[in-house]
Structures are given as C-alpha cells and as structure tokens.
Amino acid sequence: MTSIETATRGTRELSPWHVRHRFAVSALTTTGAVMTLSDFFAWFEERRRASDFAAVRVPLAGLSRWSSDPDTGNLVHDSGAFFTIEGLEVRKNSGPVRHWSQPIIRQPEIGVLGILVKEFNGVLHCLMQAKVEPGNVNGLQLSPTVQATRSNHTRKHRGAATRYLEYFLGPRRGRVLVDVLQSEQGSWFLGKRNRHMVVEVLDDIEVHDDFCWLTLGQLYQLLWIDNVLNMDTRTVLSCVPVGPVDDATAGMASADSFRLAIHRSLDPTTPSLAGARDITSWLAEEKTRHVLVRQTIPLNQVRGWHRTSHAIVHEEGRYFSIIGLDIRASTREVACWSQPILAPVPGGLAALLVRQRDGVLHALVQARVAGGALDVVEIAPTVQVTPANVHHLPEEQWPPYLTYVQNAPPERIRYDVLLSEEGGRLYHAVVRYVVIEVPDDFPLDAPSNYTWTPLHRLVSLLQHSYYLNVEARTLVACLMALWARRTT
Numbered sequence: 001m002t003s004i005e006t007a008t009r010g011t012r013e014l015s016p017w018h019v020r021h022r023f024a025v026s027a028l029t030t031t032g033a034v035m036t037l038s039d040f041f042a043w044f045e046e047r048r049r050a051s052d053f054a055a056v057r058v059p060l061a062g063l064s065r066w067s068s069d070p071d072t073g074n075l076v077h078d079s080g081a082f083f084t085i086e087g088l089e090v091r092k093n094s095g096p097v098r099h100w101s102q103p104i105i106r107q108p109e110i111g112v113l114g115i116l117v118k119e120f121n122g123v124l125h126c127l128m129q130a131k132v133e134p135g136n137v138n139g140l141q142l143s144p145t146v147q148a149t150r151s152n153h154t155r156k157h158r159g160a161a162t163r164y165l166e167y168f169l170g171p172r173r174g175r176v177l178v179d180v181l182q183s184e185q186g187s188w189f190l191g192k193r194n195r196h197m198v199v200e201v202l203d204d205i206e207v208h209d210d211f212c213w214l215t216l217g218q219l220y221q222l223l224w225i226d227n228v229l230n231m232d233t234r235t236v237l238s239c240v241p242v243g244p245v246d247d248a249t250a251g252m253a254s255a256d257s258f259r260l261a262i263h264r265s266l267d268p269t270t271p272s273l274a275g276a277r278d279i280t281s282w283l284a285e286e287k288t289r290h291v292l293v294r295q296t297i298p299l300n301q302v303r304g305w306h307r308t309s310h311a312i313v314h315e316e317g318r319y320f321s322i323i324g325l326d327i328r329a330s331t332r333e334v335a336c337w338s339q340p341i342l343a344p345v346p347g348g349l350a351a352l353l354v355r356q357r358d359g360v361l362h363a364l365v366q367a368r369v370a371g372g373a374l375d376v377v378e379i380a381p382t383v384q385v386t387p388a389n390v391h392h393l394p395e396e397q398w399p400p401y402l403t404y405v406q407n408a409p410p411e412r413i414r415y416d417v418l419l420s421e422e423g424g425r426l427y428h429a430v431v432r433y434v435v436i437e438v439p440d441d442f443p444l445d446a447p448s449n450y451t452w453t454p455l456h457r458l459v460s461l462l463q464h465s466y467y468l469n470v471e472a473r474t475l476v477a478c479l480m481a482l483w484a485r486r487t488t
C-alpha cells in the first residue's frame with residue numbers, strides 16, 4: 001500500500017502535496033472506472049430526453065410572483081428572497097467611460113457550488129449533475145453536485161430539497177479539500193459571491209438519475225466541446241489544486257513543447273520572467289490606484305436605459321437587456337416558475353495571450369475594474385470584451401490587444417471553445433474562450449495594469465478569495481484541459 005493510499009483511508013487532513021497529487025492523477029486519467037466518455041454522452045442524451053424543459057419569453061409585467069416596486073421601479077420577488085433588479089450608479093478615475101448608470105442584479109446571499117469526490121480504483125472521481133437552467137442556450141449542461149443559492153437550499157421556492165446539500169453545510173459527512181469564496185461577473189452582479197467547495201466522501205452514496213461520476217481528466221476533455229460544462233463547474237474546477245507531479249506520472253515524456261511549458265509553469269519552483277513583479281504586489285498597487293465609487297439607485301432613475309412592455313433595454317442596443325421568462329423544467333426542485341433574466345449582447349470574448357520563456361509558459365493578465373466587483377479590481381484575461389459594445393469607437397479606444405486577438409493566425413490559437421455563463425441569471429450568455437500563444441518577438445512591455453505571470457501564481461491565488469474574476473478562472477481551467485490533453 002502506498003503512502004497516498006494509506007493517508008486517504010483515514011479521516012485525517014491530508015497534506016497539500018497529497019491533495020495536489022491525487023487531483024493530478026485524476027486530471028491525467030481519461031478513462032473513468034465508472035463510465036467512459038461514450039457512456040457519458042449516451043447518459044447525457046438520455047437525461048436531455050427525460051427533462052421536459054421550456055423557457056418562453058414573456059412581458060416583465062406578466063411574471064408570476066414578481067412585480068415592479070411602485071416607488072423605485074425595482075423588480076422584486078413577492079417572497080423578498082432570490083434576487084432583485086436594481087439600478088447602480090458608478091464613478092471611476094480611469095478608462096474612456098468614467099461615469100455611468102445601469103441595471104444590475106443584486107443577490108447578497110452566498111450560494112454553494114460544491115463537488116463531491118470519491119476514489120474508484122485509486123482515482124478521484126467527481127459527482128456531476130445534468131442540470132437545465134432557464135438561460136442555457138442548449139438547456140441541459142453539466143453542473144456541480146450542488147449548485148444552489150441560499151434561497152434555493154432554504155426552499156423559499158416551496159419546492160423539493162437540494163440533493164447532497166448535507167455534505168457541504170453544517171456537520172459534514174466528508175473531508176473538505178477545497179473551500180473558498182469567489183465572485184461572479186462584476187459587470188452584471190453587485191458583489192455576488194459563491195462558496196466553492198470540493199468534499200471527499202469515503203462511504204458509498206446513492207447516485208440519483210441526474211448524477212454521474214467522472215474523473216477530472218474526463219471533465220477536462222469535455223471542456224473541448226461547446227457548452228457542455230457550465231460556468232459553475234468550470235469555476236470550481238479552477239480552484240482545484242493540481243500538480244505538480246513528476247514527469248513519469250504526468251506522462252510528459254512524449255508531450256509536445258506546449259504541454260511541457262504548461263507543466264513547468266505549474267511548478268511553484270519555476271522562476272518567472274526576468275524582472276517580473278510579484279503579482280500580489282502588482283494587484284495591490286492597481287487596487288490602490290483605481291478609485292471606484294458606486295451606489296445603488298432606483299431602477300427607474302437609471303440613465304440611458306428605457307423600459308418597454310417586454311424588457312429594459314439600453315438606448316443604443318448595447319451591453320444587455322432585462323427580459324422575462326416563464327420556465328418549465330420537470331427535473332428541477334420546482335417544475336414551473338417565472339423570473340427576470342439578464343440577456344447580454346451576443347459575441348462575448350475572453351482571450352488569454354501566453355508565451356514560452358525558457359520553456360515555461362507565462363500568461364498576460366490584466367487588473368480589471370468592474371462596477372459590481374467586491375474589491376474594485378480583479379485579475380482578468382488579456383482581453384475581456386463584447387466587441388459589438390466597442391466597435392463604434394475609434395480603434396485607439398478599443399481594449400489593448402483586441403485587434404491582435406481578432407487577427408491572430410489560426411496556427412497560434414491553442415484553445416477556442418464557446419462556453420456558457422451562469423444560466424440561472426443570464427440568458428444565452430455564450431462567450432468565446434481563446435488561448436493564443438504569441439511568438440518570441442511579441443513585446444514583453446505591457447500597460448501598467450497588465451503583467452506576465454506563470455500559471456502556478458494564478459493557481460496559488462485561487463486558493464484565496466476575490467483575486468481572479470470568473471472569466472480568468474475559466475481560462476485557468478481551460479489551460480488545465482490543455483495540459484491534461486493527450487494527443488497520442
């Protein structure tokens with residue numbers, strides 16, 4: 001019996017090395033002990049057929065149990081729970097637009113995003129859920145074991161209880177491997193955050209029809225397919241500490257140079273680019289430099305937006321709209337409900353530029369201000385924008401590197417997949433996630449709010465709250481999918 005097997009049979013806390021190693025082995029295991037990917041696709045299609053799902057647009061005034069406050073115009077649920085649509089006024093001291101107001105989703109409660117893991121044949125497997133969300137472009141996507149707001153798991157919806165919630169709250173029946181608060185999109189949510197958890201179970205548990213066991217490696221393979229892993233799955237996966245493991249375990253002997261560069265970049269002993277600043281010091285300085293003043297205002301006082309009979313829309317058709325949906329979903333805790341939902345302008349883009357230096361991959365990230373962010377600034381991808389929202393501006397006012405990303409040679413694109421954002425509050429919010437490897441002659445110099453960093457620094461920061469935004473977290477998970485992918 002190996003030391004790892006001995007350590008995992010008890011209930012005592014594991015060392016960080018053991019945790020990383022076990023996750024790394026799972027990440028590099030693409031044939032699960034419970035089901036193959038062929039089995040998964042057959043099961044997933046069967047769950048799609050079993051879910052009687054429909055989401056139909058309706059006027060905001062026609063939403064059941066929702067109303068517009070007569071004084072503020074805010075959209076509120078008659079229980080006082082779930083979320084509200086309010087107004088937000090923002091002032092900041094940088095960027096081409098420094099003062100604006102907008103509708104925003106306000107949901108002060110903390111949700112739970114949790115994945116149960118269990119060993120099968122010595123390899124950790126994740127218990128995943130096939131779940132329909134009203135805003136998903138394709139209805140059914142793969143979600144964590146538990147994906148629930150406080151209003152949901154306290155049953156404000158008067159529906160069924162959330163399955164497996166007891167493993168993540170109160171006196172738990174498992175060993176906690178990951179437990180950290182992370183944010184959602186600060187452009188659309190005001191200070192929204194979720195508790196990201198991974199809990200290992202040592203006993204057998206009943207697996208319900210909408211759930212299945214997959215290895216991390218199988219999940220990373222699914223990240224190569226459009227709109228399969230939902231946002232909540234991706235953001236929990238990003239917080240899973242993986243590696244480093246030795247070359248023999250990782251199977252790196254036959255790996256291509258790009259995978260090797262990712263592998264070295266995950267090693268915390270690997271040096272950064274010469275002269276690179278400490279990323280935490282850089283981010284602290286950016287938070288100090290940027291001033292963000294915001295306050296909630298009545299929704300009926302938001303400037304530049306108007307309300308039609310069916311929606312709240314921007315006067316120039318940009319950014320997003322607030323629309324209404326009637327939903328039917330037979331596999332959810334409540335079979336029918338209504339809600340407002342935020343519908344972004346299509347065509348979102350989140351791109352990460354990376355480069356190899358001395359065989360180590362470095363990523364170019366930015367410190368990005370968002371009106372609803374908890375702490376003013378978070379680390380974001382190199383480019384994070386919906387091009388349709390900026391193409392009316394002179395090109396010199398576009399975000400840095402957008403032109404390069406839009407004209408990147410196909411041979412430089414290492415990852416290019418369409419992935420959905422959170423479908424419970426966002427309608428058809430599909431973002432193109434791209435990783436582009438730049439050539440050796442690409443300028444190292446960058447604007448002051450950008451920095452190059454090896455991946456291990458981002459992975460380390462993800463063990464703490466509110467450093468990386470949700471798009472950056474997704475791209476960390478995508479880089480792990482690149483690392484774990486076998487081409488032979």
